[in-house]
Amino acid sequence: MTDRTEPMRALWTDDELDRALDALHADETGQLATARATMDDALAHQGVPMLTASRDRDTAAPRPPRRRRRLYASIAAGVAAVAAAAVAFTGPFGQPQHQPPRHQRAAVPDRTTVATVPGGSTMRAAAARTLRFGDPKVGPGQYLYVKDVAQSLAVYGGDSGPLGLRITGQTEKWVPYDQSGTWVQHYEQVGKPKWVIGTRAQIAKRGAKLERELTGSHPPSWAEAICGDFYHAMNGGTPRCVDGNEVRKQPNTQLLKQVPRDPKAYLRWAAGGATAHPDDVEREAMQTSSMLLSSGVIPAALRATIYRALATLPDLKVTERVANFNGKRGTALGLDSVDRRQELIIDPDTGQYLGARSSALAGNDVLPSGTVDYFDALTVAVVDRPRQRP
Numbered sequence: 198m199t200d201r202t203e204p205m206r207a208l209w210t211d212d213e214l215d216r217a218l219d220a221l222h223a224d225e226t227g228q229l230a231t232a233r234a235t236m237d238d239a240l241a242h243q244g245v246p247m248l249t250a251s252r253d254r255d256t257a258a259p260r261p262p263r264r265r266r267r268l269y270a271s272i273a274a275g276v277a278a279v280a281a282a283a284v285a286f287t288g289p290f291g292q293p294q295h296q297p298p299r300h301q302r303a304a305v306p307d308r309t310t311v312a313t314v315p316g317g318s319t320m321r322a323a324a325a326r327t328l329r330f331g332d333p334k335v336g337p338g339q340y341l342y343v344k345d346v347a348q349s350l351a352v353y354g355g356d357s358g359p360l361g362l363r364i365t366g367q368t369e370k371w372v373p374y375d376q377s378g379t380w381v382q383h384y385e386q387v388g389k390p391k392w393v394i395g396t397r398a399q400i401a402k403r404g405a406k407l408e409r410e411l412t413g414s415h416p417p418s419w420a421e422a423i424c425g426d427f428y429h430a431m432n433g434g435t436p437r438c439v440d441g442n443e444v445r446k447q448p449n450t451q452l453l454k455q456v457p458r459d460p461k462a463y464l465r466w467a468a469g470g471a472t473a474h475p476d477d478v479e480r481e482a483m484q485t486s487s488m489l490l491s492s493g494v495i496p497a498a499l500r501a502t503i504y505r506a507l508a509t510l511p512d513l514k515v516t517e518r519v520a521n522f523n524g525k526r527g528t529a530l531g532l533d534s535v536d537r538r539q540e541l542i543i544d545p546d547t548g549q550y551l552g553a554r555s556s557a558l559a560g561n562d563v564l565p566s567g568t569v570d571y572f573d574a575l576t577v578a579v580v581d582r583p584r585q586r587p
Contacts, residue, residue, distance in 0.1 A: 319515045323504045323545065324504040324505045325501075331497050333578065336374060338374060342580045343369070345368045345369075347367075347522065347571070349364055349571050351363075351364065351411055354563070355399075362393070362407065366384060366385070366386050377450075381420070382421075384415060422436040423438065424439075426442055428442070439452060450494075453496075457502075458499065458502050459502070460508075461506070463506045467485035479512055480539075483534075486506075490550040491573070495550075500548060513532060515530060517529075521554075521574040523552075525544075527542045529541070530543065536559075538555065540555070549577075555570050556569045556570065
């Protein structure tokens with residue numbers, strides 16, 4: 198068997214991507230496997246497993262590449278209910294382990310002026326629509342149903358070259374009307390993990406061990422916790438609503454009282470304080486906002502605050518008609534950082550959060566520019582009891 202490096206390239210043509218996403222969007226019965234097969238069929242003639250490439254080719258000036266030897270953290274940042282147990286599968290934007298240095302400057306610009314911000318008008322409009330559209334109407338005794346389907350590309354370094362594993366997981370939450378009550382969560386892996394980077398020899402030597410390490414971090418199939426504190430529930434602790442919990446990772450109504458409603462104050466809070474370089478402010482604010490929005494429990498008023506705060510980011514980029522993992526198209530709000538673009542996708546008509554996407558930029562020393570390494574879709578509904586699906 199010849200040990201050769203498989204070619205790494207963008208694997209989607211525009212027509213193939215449109216057909217696959219249309220199939221996903223048309224799958225109203227939830228049969229995602231059929232739509233996903235459409236994606237893989239579109240790639241079969243190329244003889245390579247899917248490496249979803251972004252259609253947005255606008256990239257910032259490349260940064261000097263850096264060598265990595267550890268697991269890419271594009272799937273390692275966590276959100277929502279399973280802060281530690283499921284962080285590898287639910288977090289939209291992981292911080293790369295090669296963090297750029299933090300600088301000691303004011304965290305937030307002195308003025309909150311959005312007139313010259315490329316994405317400012319889009320975000321202000323999204324905030325207004327969010328307030329008009331409001332929240333799902335959950336009544337006493339009912340539950341907010343939140344489903345997140347996410348696909349991640351985990352890349353491992355090593356002396357023999359990188360290995361990349363594509364994995365898809367689905368997390369469902371049932372959030373009670375009174376969020377101090379018992380939440381229910383269900384996690385399942387969708388399909389089998391697929392090695393998409395590496396030679397046959399590399400995968401044969403290291404693949405099984407690395408796959409066990411990654412899939413071994415799955416959360417339990419079913420879990421229950423008051424206030425959505427699945428972290429303590431899964432780690433032998435006592436679930437609690439506030440003490441010892443982090444609002445960014447598993448928000449609930451009580452923890453959300455800590456989050457400022459003024460856009461400028463929110464931006465300062467989301468960036469983690471007032472001692473960061475402006476470049477760090479944008480990245481940290483984007484990640485914090487994504488972690489909150491992806492929980493599915495952020496009320497409309499706070500979502501509007503988040504959108505208004507993001508409107509002040511000078512480097513925010515807006516891309517229309519970008520699809521989430523399920524094929525639903527929306528407006529992408531992107532930010533380039535080092536060798537990766539992070540995007541939030543929102544419904545331009547309602548301001549609803551649809552999902553997130555992360556893709557490699559020029560200067561990434563492992564992935565081709567445009568390769569999507571995180572992709573998800575968030576849906577919410579109202580049901581009458583836990584474990585019921587809409």
